[in-house]
Amino acid sequence: MTKGKIVNLEGYVIRLADYKDNDAMITFVTDKDTYSFLARGIKKPTSKNRASMALLAKSKLSLIQTDGTYVLKESQPLSYPDAKDDFSRSVSLMFIAELCSKMIQGEEAEAIYPWLDATMSAIETIGNDSLSIALIFLAQVLRIEGYGLNVDGCVVCGKKKDIVGISLSDGGFLCREDLEYESQKRDVRILKILRYIFRCGPNDIARVSFERKECKFILDDLTKNLEEMTGIKLRSLELVKKI
Numbered sequence: 001m002t003k004g005k006i007v008n009l010e011g012y013v014i015r016l017a018d019y020k021d022n023d024a025m026i027t028f029v030t031d032k033d034t035y036s037f038l039a040r041g042i043k044k045p046t047s048k049n050r051a052s053m054a055l056l057a058k059s060k061l062s063l064i065q066t067d068g069t070y071v072l073k074e075s076q077p078l079s080y081p082d083a084k085d086d087f088s089r090s091v092s093l094m095f096i097a098e099l100c101s102k103m104i105q106g107e108e109a110e111a112i113y114p115w116l117d118a119t120m121s122a123i124e125t126i127g128n129d130s131l132s133i134a135l136i137f138l139a140q141v142l143r144i145e146g147y148g149l150n151v152d153g154c155v156v157c158g159k160k161k162d163i164v165g166i167s168l169s170d171g172g173f174l175c176r177e178d179l180e181y182e183s184q185k186r187d188v189r190i191l192k193i194l195r196y197i198f199r200c201g202p203n204d205i206a207r208v209s210f211e212r213k214e215c216k217f218i219l220d221d222l223t224k225n226l227e228e229m230t231g232i233k234l235r236s237l238e239l240v241k242k243i
Protein backbone atom coordinates (compact mmCIF):
# COMPACT_ATOMS: atom_id res chain seq x y z
CA MET A 1 0.00 0.00 0.00
CA THR A 2 1.29 3.47 -0.88
CA LYS A 3 1.74 5.79 2.00
CA GLY A 4 -0.41 8.92 1.70
CA LYS A 5 0.92 12.41 1.25
CA ILE A 6 -0.31 15.11 3.68
CA VAL A 7 -1.92 18.21 2.16
CA ASN A 8 -2.60 21.23 4.41
CA LEU A 9 -5.36 23.63 3.35
CA GLU A 10 -7.30 26.65 4.56
CA GLY A 11 -10.69 27.53 3.10
CA TYR A 12 -14.44 27.08 3.23
CA VAL A 13 -16.73 24.05 3.22
CA ILE A 14 -19.09 24.62 0.28
CA ARG A 15 -20.78 21.23 -0.23
CA LEU A 16 -21.69 18.31 1.99
CA ALA A 17 -23.04 15.09 0.58
CA ASP A 18 -24.05 12.06 2.60
CA TYR A 19 -21.84 9.06 2.13
CA LYS A 20 -22.27 5.76 3.86
CA ASP A 21 -22.99 5.50 7.61
CA ASN A 22 -21.71 8.62 9.39
CA ASP A 23 -19.37 9.67 6.60
CA ALA A 24 -19.73 12.59 4.21
CA MET A 25 -18.11 13.81 1.02
CA ILE A 26 -17.03 17.41 1.45
CA THR A 27 -16.22 19.99 -1.17
CA PHE A 28 -13.79 22.61 0.06
CA VAL A 29 -12.73 25.82 -1.67
CA THR A 30 -9.38 27.50 -1.11
CA ASP A 31 -7.82 30.56 -2.75
CA LYS A 32 -6.34 28.25 -5.40
CA ASP A 33 -8.74 25.41 -6.14
CA THR A 34 -11.59 23.20 -4.95
CA TYR A 35 -11.03 19.81 -3.28
CA SER A 36 -13.38 16.92 -2.63
CA PHE A 37 -12.60 14.57 0.20
CA LEU A 38 -14.09 11.92 2.39
CA ALA A 39 -14.69 12.90 6.00
CA ARG A 40 -15.18 9.80 8.12
CA GLY A 41 -17.60 9.83 11.03
CA ILE A 42 -18.39 13.53 10.87
CA LYS A 43 -22.13 12.98 11.19
CA LYS A 44 -21.62 11.56 14.67
CA PRO A 45 -22.50 14.15 17.33
CA THR A 46 -19.20 13.33 19.05
CA SER A 47 -17.03 13.90 15.99
CA LYS A 48 -14.27 16.39 16.73
CA ASN A 49 -14.39 17.58 13.12
CA ARG A 50 -18.08 18.49 13.21
CA ALA A 51 -17.79 22.27 13.73
CA SER A 52 -15.04 22.72 11.18
CA MET A 53 -16.95 20.71 8.55
CA ALA A 54 -20.23 22.65 8.82
CA LEU A 55 -21.46 24.28 5.63
CA LEU A 56 -19.67 27.63 5.09
CA ALA A 57 -17.31 27.04 8.02
CA LYS A 58 -13.85 28.46 7.47
CA SER A 59 -11.34 25.84 8.51
CA LYS A 60 -7.77 24.68 8.48
CA LEU A 61 -7.37 21.04 7.63
CA SER A 62 -5.01 18.24 6.75
CA LEU A 63 -5.91 15.72 4.09
CA ILE A 64 -4.21 12.46 3.27
CA GLN A 65 -3.78 12.05 -0.45
CA THR A 66 -3.49 8.52 -1.77
CA ASP A 67 -3.70 7.75 -5.49
CA GLY A 68 -5.60 10.92 -6.30
CA THR A 69 -8.21 10.60 -3.56
CA TYR A 70 -8.33 12.65 -0.40
CA VAL A 71 -9.41 11.68 3.10
CA LEU A 72 -9.73 14.11 6.01
CA LYS A 73 -7.10 13.60 8.68
CA GLU A 74 -7.79 16.47 11.05
CA SER A 75 -9.36 19.91 11.02
CA GLN A 76 -9.69 23.03 13.06
CA PRO A 77 -12.47 25.65 12.72
CA LEU A 78 -11.39 29.25 12.20
CA SER A 79 -14.93 30.62 12.05
CA TYR A 80 -18.36 29.26 11.27
CA PRO A 81 -21.57 30.86 10.10
CA ASP A 82 -23.68 32.20 12.90
CA ALA A 83 -27.13 33.55 12.06
CA LYS A 84 -27.34 35.08 15.55
CA ASP A 85 -31.05 34.20 15.74
CA ASP A 86 -31.76 36.58 12.91
CA PHE A 87 -34.10 35.23 10.22
CA SER A 88 -32.82 37.37 7.36
CA ARG A 89 -29.20 36.54 8.20
CA SER A 90 -30.03 32.87 8.38
CA VAL A 91 -31.80 32.96 4.98
CA SER A 92 -29.00 35.00 3.41
CA LEU A 93 -26.49 32.40 4.61
CA MET A 94 -28.60 29.61 3.10
CA PHE A 95 -28.72 31.49 -0.17
CA ILE A 96 -24.94 32.01 -0.19
CA ALA A 97 -24.36 28.35 0.66
CA GLU A 98 -26.61 27.16 -2.16
CA LEU A 99 -24.97 29.54 -4.60
CA CYS A 100 -21.49 28.26 -3.66
CA SER A 101 -22.58 24.67 -3.80
CA LYS A 102 -24.15 24.99 -7.27
CA MET A 103 -21.80 27.49 -8.91
CA ILE A 104 -18.22 27.07 -7.69
CA GLN A 105 -16.11 24.66 -9.69
CA GLY A 106 -12.33 24.29 -9.64
CA GLU A 107 -11.39 26.91 -12.23
CA GLU A 108 -13.24 29.82 -10.67
CA ALA A 109 -12.09 29.14 -7.11
CA GLU A 110 -9.22 31.60 -7.20
CA ALA A 111 -11.42 34.47 -8.44
CA ILE A 112 -14.37 33.72 -6.15
CA TYR A 113 -12.44 33.06 -2.94
CA PRO A 114 -11.70 36.71 -1.98
CA TRP A 115 -15.42 37.46 -2.46
CA LEU A 116 -16.52 34.55 -0.33
CA ASP A 117 -14.07 35.53 2.38
CA ALA A 118 -15.22 39.18 2.34
CA THR A 119 -18.89 38.10 2.24
CA MET A 120 -18.57 35.82 5.23
CA SER A 121 -16.79 38.37 7.39
CA ALA A 122 -19.22 41.12 6.41
CA ILE A 123 -22.27 39.02 7.19
CA GLU A 124 -20.97 38.23 10.68
CA THR A 125 -20.83 41.88 11.61
CA ILE A 126 -23.90 43.14 13.44
CA GLY A 127 -25.40 46.14 11.71
CA ASN A 128 -24.50 45.04 8.18
CA ASP A 129 -27.43 44.19 5.94
CA SER A 130 -27.13 40.48 5.13
CA LEU A 131 -29.42 40.55 2.10
CA SER A 132 -27.47 43.38 0.43
CA ILE A 133 -24.29 41.37 1.05
CA ALA A 134 -25.86 38.22 -0.45
CA LEU A 135 -26.96 40.25 -3.49
CA ILE A 136 -23.43 41.56 -4.11
CA PHE A 137 -22.02 38.06 -3.73
CA LEU A 138 -24.52 36.77 -6.31
CA ALA A 139 -23.61 39.54 -8.78
CA GLN A 140 -19.90 38.78 -8.41
CA VAL A 141 -20.31 35.02 -8.76
CA LEU A 142 -22.34 35.64 -11.94
CA ARG A 143 -19.70 38.04 -13.27
CA ILE A 144 -16.87 35.59 -12.60
CA GLU A 145 -18.80 32.72 -14.19
CA GLY A 146 -19.52 34.80 -17.28
CA TYR A 147 -23.20 35.52 -16.59
CA GLY A 148 -22.76 39.07 -15.32
CA LEU A 149 -24.37 42.20 -16.71
CA ASN A 150 -22.50 44.81 -18.67
CA VAL A 151 -23.21 47.92 -16.62
CA ASP A 152 -20.70 50.23 -18.31
CA GLY A 153 -23.02 51.38 -21.07
CA CYS A 154 -25.77 50.35 -23.47
CA VAL A 155 -25.14 46.78 -24.72
CA VAL A 156 -26.50 47.67 -28.15
CA CYS A 157 -24.83 51.01 -29.00
CA GLY A 158 -22.26 51.46 -26.22
CA LYS A 159 -23.63 54.85 -25.20
CA LYS A 160 -23.06 55.68 -21.53
CA LYS A 161 -25.79 58.32 -21.18
CA ASP A 162 -29.56 58.03 -21.02
CA ILE A 163 -29.55 54.46 -19.66
CA VAL A 164 -33.15 53.52 -18.83
CA GLY A 165 -33.32 49.74 -18.63
CA ILE A 166 -31.70 46.33 -18.95
CA SER A 167 -31.79 43.46 -21.36
CA LEU A 168 -31.22 40.23 -19.46
CA SER A 169 -30.88 38.22 -22.69
CA ASP A 170 -28.22 40.61 -24.08
CA GLY A 171 -26.65 40.85 -20.64
CA GLY A 172 -26.53 44.56 -19.90
CA PHE A 173 -27.84 48.11 -19.82
CA LEU A 174 -30.02 49.64 -22.51
CA CYS A 175 -30.29 53.29 -23.53
CA ARG A 176 -33.65 54.95 -24.23
CA GLU A 177 -33.32 54.46 -28.00
CA ASP A 178 -32.50 50.78 -27.79
CA LEU A 179 -35.16 49.89 -25.25
CA GLU A 180 -37.58 47.57 -27.01
CA TYR A 181 -40.10 46.52 -24.38
CA GLU A 182 -41.71 48.20 -21.41
CA SER A 183 -40.64 45.18 -19.30
CA GLN A 184 -36.98 46.14 -19.84
CA LYS A 185 -37.43 49.50 -18.10
CA ARG A 186 -35.87 49.89 -14.63
CA ASP A 187 -35.94 52.67 -12.02
CA VAL A 188 -32.88 54.88 -11.82
CA ARG A 189 -32.26 53.56 -8.30
CA ILE A 190 -32.31 49.90 -9.48
CA LEU A 191 -29.88 50.75 -12.30
CA LYS A 192 -27.56 52.46 -9.80
CA ILE A 193 -27.62 49.42 -7.52
CA LEU A 194 -26.88 47.11 -10.47
CA ARG A 195 -23.92 49.27 -11.42
CA TYR A 196 -22.61 49.15 -7.88
CA ILE A 197 -22.98 45.42 -7.28
CA PHE A 198 -21.26 44.44 -10.52
CA ARG A 199 -18.45 46.99 -10.27
CA CYS A 200 -17.53 47.14 -6.58
CA GLY A 201 -14.52 45.43 -5.01
CA PRO A 202 -14.50 42.90 -2.12
CA ASN A 203 -13.82 45.71 0.38
CA ASP A 204 -16.98 47.57 -0.69
CA ILE A 205 -19.36 44.77 0.30
CA ALA A 206 -20.27 46.14 3.71
CA ARG A 207 -20.36 49.78 2.68
CA VAL A 208 -23.91 49.71 1.38
CA SER A 209 -27.35 48.74 2.53
CA PHE A 210 -30.14 48.54 -0.04
CA GLU A 211 -33.83 48.40 0.75
CA ARG A 212 -35.24 44.93 1.14
CA LYS A 213 -37.68 45.27 -1.76
CA GLU A 214 -34.88 46.51 -4.03
CA CYS A 215 -32.70 43.53 -3.10
CA LYS A 216 -35.53 41.08 -3.72
CA PHE A 217 -36.42 42.67 -7.06
CA ILE A 218 -32.83 42.42 -8.34
CA LEU A 219 -32.30 38.93 -6.90
CA ASP A 220 -35.38 37.85 -8.80
CA ASP A 221 -34.15 39.41 -12.07
CA LEU A 222 -30.68 37.90 -11.83
CA THR A 223 -31.67 34.43 -10.67
CA LYS A 224 -34.44 34.12 -13.28
CA ASN A 225 -31.89 34.95 -15.92
CA LEU A 226 -29.40 32.46 -14.47
CA GLU A 227 -32.04 29.75 -14.56
CA GLU A 228 -32.86 30.53 -18.19
CA MET A 229 -29.22 30.41 -19.24
CA THR A 230 -27.99 27.45 -17.18
CA GLY A 231 -31.01 25.58 -15.78
CA ILE A 232 -29.65 26.24 -12.28
CA LYS A 233 -32.51 26.94 -9.90
CA LEU A 234 -31.77 28.37 -6.46
CA ARG A 235 -34.37 26.91 -4.13
CA SER A 236 -33.49 29.18 -1.20
CA LEU A 237 -34.93 32.08 -3.18
CA GLU A 238 -38.37 31.02 -1.96
CA LEU A 239 -37.20 31.70 1.60
CA VAL A 240 -35.64 35.02 0.59
CA LYS A 241 -39.11 36.12 -0.57
CA LYS A 242 -40.39 35.57 2.98
CA ILE A 243 -37.89 37.91 4.64
Ligand SMILES: [Zn+2]
Nearest residue numbers: 154157175178
Ligand atom coordinates in the same frame (compact mmCIF):
# COMPACT_ATOMS: atom_id res chain seq x y z
ZN1 LIG B 1 -28.10 52.15 -26.99
